[in-house]
Amino acid sequence: MADLTTKIGTLTLKNPIMPASGTFSEELAEVFHLDTIGAHVTKTITRGKRAGNPMPRVCEVGGAMLNSIGIPSKGAEWFVKNVVPFYADYDAPLVISISANTADEFARFAEEVSVPGVAAIEVNISCPNIEDDGKAFAMRPGPTGDVIRKMRSATSLPLWAKLSPNTGEVVEVAQAAEAAGADALVTANTMLAMAIDSRTGCVRLGNIMGGLSGPALRPITLRMTYQCARAVAIPVIGCGGISAIDDVLEYLIAGARAVQVGTATFISPTTMPRLVRELEQALVGRGLPSVDALIGTVEVAYEAITLAEYA
Amino acid sequence: MADLTTKIGTLTLKNPIMPASGTFSEELAEVFHLDTIGAHVTKTITRGKRAGNPMPRVCEVGGAMLNSIGIPSKGAEWFVKNVVPFYADYDAPLVISISANTADEFARFAEEVSVPGVAAIEVNISCPNIEDDGKAFAMRPGPTGDVIRKMRSATSLPLWAKLSPNTGEVVEVAQAAEAAGADALVTANTMLAMAIDSRTGCVRLGNIMGGLSGPALRPITLRMTYQCARAVAIPVIGCGGISAIDDVLEYLIAGARAVQVGTATFISPTTMPRLVRELEQALVGRGLPSVDALIGTVEVAYEAITLAEYA
Amino acid sequence: MSASLCVVPDSISAGAPRPPSIHEVGARIKSHEWVNGEYRLLVLDAPASILNCEPGQFFHLLCPQTDRFQPYLRRPMSIYSFDAARGTLSFLYKVAGAGTGALAELQPGATLNIVGPLGKGFEIRPEWQRPLLLARGVGLATLAPLARECARLDRPLTAVCSARSPELLMSTDLFRSYGAEVITVTDAEGNSGVESLTTLIERLIRSRGIDAFFTCGSARLMRMLQEMGARHGIVGQVALEQQMACGIGMCQACVRPFRRETGAVNLRVCREGPVFDLQEVL
Amino acid sequence: MSASLCVVPDSISAGAPRPPSIHEVGARIKSHEWVNGEYRLLVLDAPASILNCEPGQFFHLLCPQTDRFQPYLRRPMSIYSFDAARGTLSFLYKVAGAGTGALAELQPGATLNIVGPLGKGFEIRPEWQRPLLLARGVGLATLAPLARECARLDRPLTAVCSARSPELLMSTDLFRSYGAEVITVTDAEGNSGVESLTTLIERLIRSRGIDAFFTCGSARLMRMLQEMGARHGIVGQVALEQQMACGIGMCQACVRPFRRETGAVNLRVCREGPVFDLQEVL
Numbered sequence A, B: 001m002a003d004l005t006t007k008i009g010t011l012t013l014k015n016p017i018m019p020a021s022g023t024f025s026e027e028l029a030e031v032f033h034l035d036t037i038g039a040h041v042t043k044t045i046t047r048g049k050r051a052g053n054p055m056p057r058v059c060e061v062g063g064a065m066l067n068s069i070g071i072p073s074k075g076a077e078w079f080v081k082n083v084v085p086f087y088a089d090y091d092a093p094l095v096i097s098i099s100a101n102t103a104d105e106f107a108r109f110a111e112e113v114s115v116p117g118v119a120a121i122e123v124n125i126s127c128p129n130i131e132d133d134g135k136a137f138a139m140r141p142g143p144t145g146d147v148i149r150k151m152r153s154a155t156s157l158p159l160w161a162k163l164s165p166n167t168g169e170v171v172e173v174a175q176a177a178e179a180a181g182a183d184a185l186v187t188a189n190t191m192l193a194m195a196i197d198s199r200t201g202c203v204r205l206g207n208i209m210g211g212l213s214g215p216a217l218r219p220i221t222l223r224m225t226y227q228c229a230r231a232v233a234i235p236v237i238g239c240g241g242i243s244a245i246d247d248v249l250e251y252l253i254a255g256a257r258a259v260q261v262g263t264a265t266f267i268s269p270t271t272m273p274r275l276v277r278e279l280e281q282a283l284v285g286r287g288l289p290s291v292d293a294l295i296g297t298v299e300v301a302y303e304a305i306t307l308a309e310y311a
Numbered sequence C, D: 001m002s003a004s005l006c007v008v009p010d011s012i013s014a015g016a017p018r019p020p021s022i023h024e025v026g027a028r029i030k031s032h033e034w035v036n037g038e039y040r041l042l043v044l045d046a047p048a049s050i051l052n053c054e055p056g057q058f059f060h061l062l063c064p065q066t067d068r069f070q071p072y073l074r075r076p077m078s079i080y081s082f083d084a085a086r087g088t089l090s091f092l093y094k095v096a097g098a099g100t101g102a103l104a105e106l107q108p109g110a111t112l113n114i115v116g117p118l119g120k121g122f123e124i125r126p127e128w129q130r131p132l133l134l135a136r137g138v139g140l141a142t143l144a145p146l147a148r149e150c151a152r153l154d155r156p157l158t159a160v161c162s163a164r165s166p167e168l169l170m171s172t173d174l175f176r177s178y179g180a181e182v183i184t185v186t187d188a189e190g191n192s193g194v195e196s197l198t199t200l201i202e203r204l205i206r207s208r209g210i211d212a213f214f215t216c217g218s219a220r221l222m223r224m225l226q227e228m229g230a231r232h233g234i235v236g237q238v239a240l241e242q243q244m245a246c247g248i249g250m251c252q253a254c255v256r257p258f259r260r261e262t263g264a265v266n267l268r269v270c271r272e273g274p275v276f277d278l279q280e281v282l
């Protein structure tokens, strides 16, 4: 037996495995008992109704996928009335992901969704900031800080800032989120990418560009997780390309206090409960008493490979 | 027969297939005749001697690789005396890749290597700018413009700016390079990434982080190629994850006037000559008279997938 | 697609722990044969847990990695037949691209990972006493369990089966074995066009008293039935396809627009479908 | 590693078009057997073009993609034997991780893509009349062609073979068939430690008049021979390993530091090696 609990600020999760926003919904309850996992994270919603992006919305690219789902949303009111109550019967904390066009709108929205049943708010700042020429908030420390600061004064719920890999300033963005009062970081969202059908000459997503997710993303988001875990004191939640237990261990060793599983759930809907089981086995196998004992234990090996001892 | 020539500014290449810097050297002449490909691009050099990064310098991650070779270099003088003459016997233009710590040093270096036998200079601006807190030049439009502008007045050779995917401002960087006088862009270098051996808990590269290359990079650099080809008037050379003819076609369709092949040469050293042959076949198969007829022909399909006609 | 479309369904299944009804299982391949130059029949040994299916439902198949093909996402396939007593589940599929290409390489004895049963199947309402089924291509697979259900419910069925050529007509013997009247039309014989079919089906409506349409496999034929249905006041259902990622309802990849009282709504083909009201399809 | 190390070799092969000497070919697997619990012997049908090899050279193998293992980079393997007359090429390898794990799944008849021959092999200088070979583990594979070369050049060879246990001693019969005097030591028997071996080899130097060392397979034993060589003025060569990407000399992944007159230099194991002067290894 190993202790799988992990603390994300004031929240204690029974284990560090949770879904990534947009790859989880109530329907998964028909596949496994949703209380096997550490938390529930909903698809990003906006305050108003939105249709999302044109078709096709997904395609596969050599062992990974691209999506340009966008953020279809039935709006805040509908969500609070219909979705939040669904999760009331579960123990796992409900984390809701929200998006907005301006920092003020983010704040107003955070207030509206700070209702009983919601344990934390994940802030999807990968969406375009209409006050900054459409650049995503998460591209720069300034706008990221603004969003989190305004939300911080609008709600007392924990705020998880979900960072984007589409920036050269991830450490500065992470520190800005922390300074502005974020309780945790999620590293990271999808990477902007594209595919063309070379036979037809057509782009393969209706929205032309979309987000890369799945195994191909892992080395990039793992790097971000490592960089952020060293640069901030708040917990970092790793996300990107996790499908096997080794991937989970890699993120925890790099410094993540928990991980989110996205695309892998599409490939195998039972991935998360399997990872919970395998994590326990892996800890026991290594003689580790707890998840905590593994987090951030990465070692740096500067040595040359020496001539192998074949013995 | 199809016309495979492509123009990169004032240079005419006999075909659009060339190596990516750091994945090509004189030794490849022992595998195939180097005049089968469109150009020769050498590993980045620095003016002074450098040892490169600690071991291990490479690792593989699910269908892709990470490298932290760094830029080992015997210096400019040695290079001009020993490497440049090697290529004199070939018709394909010699493109040499250089790197430096400051914009002025880039300019001085460009002057020094503007010797007979060199057809163009590829500017590797993914290296840290010691005057900008170690941020790579290619992360921001300002430093990129500075480097190219200073080099522009120091040499009359064509300048190819090699961009980095590690920025959220690729279009601005591309436009800054163009405005400062770059003759072409190469999109792109490797993406900063990391891997940990979950069994030992050690980072898998001596330099901790390294560059992701190979198939996993392609959707990202293809997106950059498309963005840049639309944003600038100078030629864009696609680079990232190319190993099959469909990948070449994808980049050309997206707007690249030529492509660079990197990691694929490690997996199969005969990749480039194969791609040249297959490109000719593909053009003929599509009834296209030339590479030009394919470049930038990407079509955007906004339509919903309609109910398939199974007939 | 306008931003005013609603994008998630109005009803959400009631909350709280229930026993799982969607299963991810490894099923052994019992047999796997070509039925013609394009389609293969895949028969699996399946556990009882996943054989509580409705006609029109589908499974999501994890096609294998092979040297030639490396599919990543799962591939949706309609149930061609399911038999809880014998413990078998089968699919009839066209070998198209990477996914089905890889699938086609699997040998009997191998294990295939499948998720299901998924989606909402056909509903044969009590007032639909004299149904007509119009199938083309893959629709000949999707509509097979419906024909069995019509037999079980004692509704005399007329099955109009269309294909490019007579060799590609599949399932017709199966339809007949369920007691259906089978009428075949093919491009090769020149009697499968919308005009010929309109004449044929108008005649069947009059002579057989058709009161419901079921269709799958052709957008063109679906539009034709919508139009005829509207004209004659005949309702019905259609099984649709859309590219999918999750197949379960999580990702919103598979939405299509439908006409509802409140206006157009986007519904998930994997969840609210794949079977929809014929007249609601936009 | 200090920044003052030189990093590319001093000589660059003379310019200009030459006929290719490194080949990428698909070779048919003739046989593929376990030789003990850890090692497999892979024999390929190989074209003459790639059989112009030197002992100590290696090939770069494209291990296949399997359901269990998806290696990406090639894997370097020393030539265990090559025979231009019979058209065969073989490798003796230890099943370790993803690459060799995937390799081990290949069946006779299958095709393996290989690149080579690569690197610089052993050089038996005229003045080296009484060589001693010290091999452990994989070195028992790498040094086999050297033993054959010693036989061809008529140099009486003493082969000291070390392994964890007697079952893991490979190639000893092969060494004997080349006329070598074979001495085996194992951890199990307790005679493979540096101390026992020092005593043994000191004795052999005296009794056999050993004038050159060849070694491969153990850093510990290499250090021991460096030390003894320095003491007795005996030179020699060592075959080294280093992680590789290209295997041809393009990527600089495989460098190691060596002692040269001008100071320390980094040399590429794939190109300037894998065989190096024993005393130059740092």
Ligand SMILES: Cc1cc2nc3c(=O)[nH]c(=O)nc-3n(C[C@H](O)[C@H](O)[C@H](O)COP(=O)(O)OP(=O)(O)OC[C@H]3O[C@@H](n4cnc5c(N)ncnc54)[C@H](O)[C@@H]3O)c2cc1C
Pocket (backbone or CB within 6 Å): A060, B308, C058, C071, C073, C074, C075, C076, C077, C078, C079, C091, C092, C093, C094, C095, C096, C097, C098, C099, C100, C101, C138, C141, C142, C240, C241, C242, C243, C244, C274
């Ligand atoms: C609910 C449902 C039931 C289906 N039932 C059957 C069936 O019984 N028999 C049969 O032959 N086919 C059926 N199809 C279509 C089948 O899913 C596709 O032919 C298959 O996914 C093609 O995959 P591929 O990799 O071979 O082709 P590719 O063209 O290489 O596929 C590329 C991508 O597009 C998707 N795609 C391609 N064609 C379709 C399509 N028509 N519908 C949805 N996604 C598609 C694939 O899933 C994949 O993600 C059904 C589709 C759906 C949605």
Ligand SMILES: Cc1cc2nc3c(=O)[nH]c(=O)nc-3n(C[C@H](O)[C@H](O)[C@H](O)COP(=O)(O)OP(=O)(O)OC[C@H]3O[C@@H](n4cnc5c(N)ncnc54)[C@H](O)[C@@H]3O)c2cc1C
Pocket (backbone or CB within 6 Å): A308, B060, D058, D071, D073, D074, D075, D076, D077, D078, D079, D091, D092, D093, D094, D095, D096, D097, D098, D099, D100, D101, D138, D141, D142, D240, D241, D242, D243, D244, D274
């Ligand atoms: C010139 C040369 C000749 C060799 N000859 C032989 C031989 O004849 N027989 C034999 O059994 N082994 C030999 N090796 C070692 C062999 O290459 C490795 O055992 C093999 O690459 C392991 O791959 P893997 O995927 O099974 O193991 P993993 O440990 O999963 O490999 C991971 C990565 O590390 C590299 N790697 C692992 N071990 C070594 C090593 N010892 N040397 C270099 N790279 C390594 C792999 O190539 C791969 O890139 C040789 C190595 C070199 C450099």
Ligand SMILES: Cc1cc2nc3c(=O)[nH]c(=O)nc-3n(C[C@H](O)[C@H](O)[C@H](O)COP(=O)(O)O)c2cc1C
Pocket (backbone or CB within 6 Å): A020, A021, A022, A023, A043, A044, A067, A069, A070, A071, A097, A124, A162, A188, A189, A190, A212, A213, A214, A215, A217, A239, A240, A241, A242, A260, A261, A262, A263, A264, C245, C251
């Ligand atoms: C289909 C799809 C939809 C997604 N929707 C959202 C979203 O609404 N909000 C969000 O923050 N991230 C969204 N993501 C990103 C995931 O939450 C996750 O960050 C990303 O997919 C990387 O993880 P993975 O490689 O495990 O999938 C989506 C990803 C996918 C594949």
Ligand SMILES: Cc1cc2nc3c(=O)[nH]c(=O)nc-3n(C[C@H](O)[C@H](O)[C@H](O)COP(=O)(O)O)c2cc1C
Pocket (backbone or CB within 6 Å): B020, B021, B022, B023, B043, B044, B067, B069, B070, B071, B097, B124, B162, B188, B189, B190, B212, B213, B214, B215, B217, B239, B240, B241, B242, B260, B261, B262, B263, B264, D245, D251
């Ligand atoms: C081992 C290795 C070394 C590299 N060295 C350089 C370099 O010196 N300069 C440079 O501009 N790019 C360098 N690159 C990046 C490649 O030129 C190329 O941009 C990148 O690998 C993406 O292409 P690929 O996916 O086809 O490999 C290197 C890449 C690899 C794998």
Ligand code: FES
Pocket (backbone or CB within 6 Å): C243, C244, C245, C246, C247, C248, C249, C250, C251, C252, C253, C254, C255, C268, C269, C270, C271
């Ligand atoms: S395929 Fe994911 S919602 Fe339908």
Ligand code: FES
Pocket (backbone or CB within 6 Å): D243, D244, D245, D246, D247, D248, D249, D250, D251, D252, D253, D254, D255, D268, D269, D270, D271
């Ligand atoms: S492995 Fe590339 S230089 Fe040696």
